[in-house]
Amino acid sequence: MFSPRGPSLRELAVQALSSVERGYDLLAPKFDFTPFRTPDSILAATAGALSGLGPFGAGLDVCCGTGAGLSVLEPLCDRMTGVDFSAGMLAQARAARPGATLVRADARALPFTEGFDLAVSFGALGHFLPAERPALFDGVWRALRPGGLFALALGAPPPVISLAHWATVGFDLVMRVRNAVWRPPFVMYYRVSPRPAVTADLRAAGFTVEHRPGLLLARKLAHSEGS
Structure with missing residues (x-):
């Protein structure tokens, strides 16, 4: 699963026992050599x-990490x-995409108002508990100009009989136990963002939503009041 240039088991353990940001x-320096990077x-x-x-x-990449999603915007x-809240990830993005403007901020409180025509996000929803999604989507809504588009990569869940399904179930269970007994928490879950719930939260934020395979396209209505 990991490239020889990826993190060691010890490095992964230290990371898993840290806060999300830390x-x-x-x-960050080895992130692109892990399976956690968004596939090409x-x-x-x-x-x-x-x-x-x-x-x-x-264009705006929300939770840009090392900048892989910026290749879509370019x-x-x-x-x-x-925008990302990890200084280490932004440093990698800066080296990979020197033409991009990079901002350190919490995605639950985005510091933008009607500055963008397109926003994208890849692989970030697992870092937000369901109660935090409205703040995230409200911030994206405010960041977009009227008529702006938010493209959210969101694949279908794997079949129940598949190994991938049980791997995600097991991962989430381990993370819940970890967060119950260890502080600070590390929020990363695979099964907290089902498509119907995400769609409902986007609509509540003031978007119309179109479903595509592996993708949600949410458009800010020109005359919507938002939330």
């Missing part, structure tokens, strides 16, 4: 789905911005 600061196939599929929906002026937008 854990990603530690993991998902990035390419998202770019393909968005290519006919532009043009877009300014050919679609005149300007691109990435």
